[in-house]
Amino acid sequence: MLAALVAALVVPLAVAAAPAAAPAAPIAPVVGAEESLGYPIASRVLSQDQSQGVDAEGRPQAYWVTAGNPETPGMFQATDLRSGEVVFAERLPAGVNSWASTFSAADGTVYFGMVEGQLYSWTPGDDAVTALGVPYPGEGIWRLAAAPDGVIYGGTYPGGELFSYDPTTGAFTNHGQAVPGETYARALAVDDESVWVGTQPRARLTRFDRATGQFHQVALPAQYETHEVVYDMTLARDYLLLRVQPSNDLLVYDTVTGEFVDIVPRISGRAISPPDPAGKHVYFRIASVGVVAYDLDTLTYTPVGWAPNAFPGTWAWVDLDDPAMPGLSLAMTYYYGRIYIWNPQTHAARYIGEDDLQGAPNSITALGVGPDGAVYVGAFLSPPGMARFDPATGATTLLAGAGQVEGFGTYGDHLVFGRYPNAGLLDFDTTRPWSMGTNPGPAATIGGEQDRPQSFAQVGDLIAVGSVPKSGRLGGALSLWDPATGEVVTHRNVVPDQSVVSVAARDGLVYGGTSVNGGYGIDPVATEAELFVADPATGEVLSSIVPVPGGRAVNGLTFDADGMLWGVSDGTLFTYDPATRSVTRAEQLFPSSTSMYGHDRHLVFRGDGYLYVTSSGSLWRVDPESWAVTRLASSGVASLASDGAGNLYYSRGAALYRWNFALRPQPVCDVTVTGPHAGPVTVQAGTTCLDGASIDGPVQVSPGAVLVAEDSAVRGPVRAVGAGGVQLDGVTVTGPLSVTGAVGGVWIDGTTVDGPVELVSNTGGTTVDGLTVTGPLSCTGNEPLPVLEDLDVAGPVAGQCKEA
Incomplete structure (x- = not known):
């Protein structure tokens, strides 16, 4: 790197438990330059959480918040399940990842939160997403659920808190940590009276009484005492169905009797469906079986013959307005942007891929x-x-x-x-x-x-x-x-x-x-x-x-x-x-x-x-x-x-x-000379750049200084002694060129010299590619050895240049 830049970037040393400092050694110049190789994985569609709802006309929709990266915020997108088309997409102003999305039937609006703390909403038909702010700075939003009356509840990390947002007033309320010591409020299920909260890093379950504002912890069966997280929950009739990790067992809790009445081992996915229109079955996936219908009367399940190769993110009963799929069909989203739909009457299935969704590197x-x-x-x-x-x-x-x-x-x-x-x-x-x-x-x-x-x-x-x-x-x-x-x-x-x-x-x-x-x-x-x-x-x-x-x-x-x-x-x-x-x-x-x-x-x-x-x-x-x-x-x-x-x-x-150590450093020019210039140019300090210049006189580079010349002509000698670096690219020199004792990189590319060239005792690396010399070329004492390519020398070649 050029001397001026190197000097600016040297970091002062703060010595701790070190021997007596030796006299300061000179900082060697930097060799090479940064090279961008782009995005190795250029596009990825990933929506860690999803939700489903309907527009004002009753058309079913799936909602995604596709993840961004540190340079690109996440993106909210909506897919119409009847047409398979993406009907809305907006890159968010802030926030990269979302694990929290819910559709509120009370006001026909989808709400979604970011792990960076932002809360947003969008109502189908709106021209833009609405930013609702960062309700609790320092707390990420990790789950959302909509109550029947339209109040939105959210769980946070690292405080493990439960909060609520009332869309009618715009007011936020923090209800406190759901379970003492638990840092994630990771799963939520809401009805008129209660908010059920599942936690992480220990799998704990608590009920928040919406009327009194009190939490009441519910003990899981003893074998789940050391489990890590209550990840998903669905309310169906009087049952709360919850999936725990790492076993992925489904626990069925009777909210009336306060007892766990069934356990289904090792289900697959992040969601259990809402009850079917008759209120008899919920659906979930078991990897070795496929999707099953779970009978809420008998607490038994039956495979339905549908086995999508994906685990569920959300479920919804949707009207496709299609004779081939009559009545209500069961739609399942998958966090890679895919949708699987199955009709219980005809057993017909439909698939909507992620091709139209926009991802990010x-x-x-x-x-x-x-x-x-x-x-x-x-x-x-x-x-x-x-x-x-x-x-x-x-x-x-x-x-x-x-x-x-x-x-x-x-x-x-x-x-x-x-x-x-x-x-x-x-x-x-x-x-x-x-x-x-x-x-x-x-x-x-x-x-x-x-x-x-x-x-x-x-x-x-x-x-x-x-x-x-x-x-x-x-x-x-x-x-x-x-x-x-x-x-x-x-x-x-x-x-x-x-x-x-x-x-x-x-x-x-x-x-x-x-x-x-x-x-x-x-x-x-x-x-x-x-x-x-x-x-x-x-x-x-x-x-x-x-x-x-x-x-x-x-x-x-x-x-x-x-x-x-x-x-x-x-x-x-x-x-x-x-x-x-x-x-x-x-x-x-x-x-x-x-x-x-x-x-x-x-x-x-x-x-x-x-x-x-x-x-x-x-x-x-x-x-x-x-x-x-x-x-x-x-x-x-x-x-x-x-x-x-x-x-x-x-x-x-x-x-x-x-x-890339083969690239020349990019200069930071302290002085730039362009166009005609009569008389000598002396580079005494810093970096002087000749850019399309025509110099009528000698060019002299003093110790520690840097010369960068591109697409220029010098009618006179060019001499550098102890320079911080010399770069000549597309330069014509009428006269001798001498570079001696340079401590920075010497780069000569596509250059013609009408006279002798001497490269002597340079220690910052010497690279010559495309040099035409009408006189002799001599290279001695350079360490490391010069790298030479495409030389056209009319006179004798001596020293290291001859050996190369």
């Missing part, structure tokens, strides 16, 4: 480079799969079925990765075609209530895996996975109450970094993250220390060529000597920041001798000798991977970027 969750040299990209709740980017061709391929990838690793020719939820471990042989189910085969699973396999390191024939537990749980794990057999040995709480978010391996031992956080929905009890050393044969922790006092996560670990372990914790870089098991140096080089699970945890040593780190939303270069640090890229940088050519890959939201 999918947010990147993890990056890794496989043994095949390809860059693999995992994404959030990814229905398209994960992406494979080929650096050689620039082509991106979607690999279907991967799910949400939390982390990558390798062994031999295999890429391994961890999937959320339920901590699946998958093994892909990169020498064979991708075929989900066979390559990779069925997932191995980490036990011990783990959910997110974050980090991977090979140790012997095993893969060490660090993981984060399920929602509402503390205590991550170090697992040893044998991909050849599928066996997984899990050691939970290797550091009590902390998750394992980074691992490295050397000399038969595993080194792990922890986070004080557990799964979402629970506060940490530990206060400082640790670095531990473990024996993979037994899982025994041989030693453990706090590498950075006060640090809440040891976000990344890597070994250098000499066996020193480097790590980063909350913006502090540290080194750890495995021989003495002690921290040898620690300095806060980056702004203090931490993340719960992952993106802020990457360190890469490159062949140029530098350490590259993603931390606090930026990509940094660190000199491991002087610990001088330079920011290369900023504004939301996350993840980090390096390909075989040494280029670095990172993400911002849904976009993939490459720091």
